[in-house]
Amino acid sequence: MESQFGNPDVIVVGAGNAAACAALAAREHGASVIMLEAAPVEEAGGNSRYTAGAMRVVFNGPEDLKQIIPDLTEAEIASADFGSYTVDQFYDDMGRLTEYKTDPDLAEILITKSLETLIWMRKKGVKFQASFGRQAHKIDGKFKFFGGLACETWGGGEGIVELEHKAAIRDGIKIFYETPVIELLEGDDGIIGVKVRIGNKKVDIHSKAVILASGGFESNAEMRARYLGPNWDLAKVRGTRFNTGGGLNMALKVGAMAYGQWSGCHSVSWDMNAPPFGDLVVGDSYQKHSYPYGIMINARGERFVDEGADIRNYTYAKYGKVVLEQPSMFAWQVFDAKISPKLRDEYRIRQVTKVQANTIEELAEKLEGVDPKAFVETVKEFNDSVMTDVPLNLAVKDGRGTKGLEIPKSNWANTLDTPPYEAYGVTCGVTFTFGGVKISNHGQVENEAGKPIPGLYAAGEMVGGLFYYNYPGGTGLTSGAVFGKLAGDSAGKAVTQK
Known part of the structure; x- marks a missing residue:
């Protein structure tokens, strides 16, 4: 049974936007990579599949947007007031909306890497379009964009998952569906792989690094009640039924530091x-x-x-x-x-x-x-x-x-x-939960002593410390991409240099 998985250098747990960006980035460094997805293929992609696709990104004008949306026409530019969304504006929004609790290092990475990450995604085959329909009002015959959002993925959530999965397969990354990860494997030198459940069988898959990108605990009623409080178990879930907090629980079990607002959610x-x-x-x-x-x-x-x-x-x-x-x-x-x-x-x-x-x-x-x-x-x-x-x-x-x-x-x-x-x-x-694990500035999961756990990385909703109380619209997909690429780059470098 184990042979179907090969002996990958990097295992990515999850198959949404953060997971796909992590897998693609690790593969760029020459690492062999597989993705393990709990959902069947028709529901794969975590919350990313359910999103409307808005992505918050720093841009100083239409020329920056054209790097992400190359088919943005001169006529469209002339018919719109895109304005700009500067680094300082992004910082101001992250600070103000989280009551200045956002982790400054994570916020800096998110903001300063946003544009280059979306340009990288476009080169990988992800398509973007201007958000005329949802983020602009027509005033005196001209579309005026508001709220810092001008860009969204083509085809929404279904589009981004489809295109990222195509890119992964093109790059030789295998995606295994209906393969939930149930445990991290520990060795003397850190994390050495994962245990998965296939039907009634449990199978160990060994690797040099594991990237956890399997979402928060928003679709777990018991964890919502425990961490968010009374009546949250009765709330409806906007997205996938598979984000049950498994990745978070596995990480905590091997000593990861819980971080961020575990009592908060989007x-x-x-x-x-x-x-x-x-x-x-x-x-x-x-x-x-x-x-x-x-x-x-x-x-x-x-x-x-x-x-x-x-x-x-x-x-x-x-x-x-x-x-x-x-x-x-x-x-x-x-x-x-x-x-x-x-x-x-x-x-x-x-x-x-x-x-x-x-x-x-x-x-x-x-x-x-x-x-x-x-x-x-x-x-x-x-x-x-x-x-x-x-x-x-x-x-x-x-x-x-x-x-x-x-x-x-x-x-x-x-x-x-x-x-x-x-x-x-x-x-x-409920969209997603804010509590997660502490990561380093290189995407490594840190233990309760503040030291990186060798071989373990995290991205997406797994990352704690970014959002408290609230969040600027469109930041979820962007943070998934930025920290997914960060984790993939770090893991890819680490395993190919060994």
């Missing part, structure tokens, strides 16, 4: 009737991210958060937790006809929890689980508070807020006064 507003795990047919469209332009109501018929506190890219990953904390763990997003045509495409899918009415009173009776009288009063108070003398501009933080409310709305305050009215039911959807 979670969003997700359709209340979505399935318990991600659905590849619907993909990321169960998300509901136009909330900054409406109001969110809980079971008491009350607003509970400043929907317009910031651009969506900087609030969506923490507002899922706020929804989870509401009575019965749900909310309704409410819009009127002035805003409805501007809602993101995900509001128009067939699998959506939606009600519509021609009056607020009629809508109130249709909002399942909501106190109708309190809701009507909330809408009246909100409408009376809107600063209607300030122009509404969805492309920037417009300062059109409210006055006199206990919970203000800071931007994009829109009176709900134009029928028909629409409301969308949401709950909390």
Whole structure:
């Protein structure tokens, strides 16, 4: 049985974006590499397969973007205001959104290596495109990009996994599906391989290095309850059912240092009737991210958060937790006809929890689980508070807020006064967990004494210390690629120099 795996120099655990980047980078150094994936081929790729594909990257203008998107035309450049997203802006966002807890060394690697890593991915065959559909508003005939995001993978999550796996196979990297790793093998000089389960058999595979890139513990209800807290076991999972924390538990068992915010995760507003795990047919469209332009109501018929506190890219990953904390763990997003045509495409899918009415009173009776009288009063108070003398501009933080409310709305305050009215039911959807293991600046897993564990590396969601409380949209895929390549480079060099 072991012969089918050969005697690889490097074993990569996982087959998502971080894993593929690690495998491709290690192979560049001449190492023989295999990837071991717990999922069957049709579900392979971890959370990467379920993502919409946005990638946050430093760029100083369209010329930098053209290095990633070579077919970006002059006409497209002329029709858009891409702006720029500088190193300093990326640092500011990472600091501000994590309440300045992000590990400074990891943040520096992520930020300064972002552009060169995406250029490297493109050369490996990954395709990118400008995010016209999701990260730009058309103002006076010109697309204006906002929130630091201008680039996404072609074909979303399915596209990046397909192209990275093609690149791996082209480079002679074998991918073994339905081959979960259950244990790290230890020798006198560190990690010497892994134990896998194939059916009812357990098989040892020896190697010179192991790179763990098998995701966090977001699809493990028991670990969510243990680390994230009460009711998190009831949350829906946006992505794969295979990220059960196995890699993290294996690493901790061999003495890895737990690092980062184990009580934190990326979670969003997700359709209340979505399935318990991600659905590849619907993909990321169960998300509901136009909330900054409406109001969110809980079971008491009350607003509970400043929907317009910031651009969506900087609030969506923490507002899922706020929804989870509401009575019965749900909310309704409410819009009127002035805003409805501007809602993101995900509001128009067939699998959506939606009600519509021609009056607020009629809508109130249709909002399942909501106190109708309190809701009507909330809408009246909100409408009376809107600063209607300030122009509404969805492309920037417009300062059109409210006055006199206990919970203000800071931007994009829109009176709900134009029928028909629409409301969308949401709950909390978990994307990935923030807790992980400590790695060195070379991607090596460190033990509890702060020393590298020989032969062991980590990347992707396995890396702790980057994100706390929140995260800038599009940073997950970028960090997976950057730290995947870092781990692969380090492991590849180490095993070929022995």
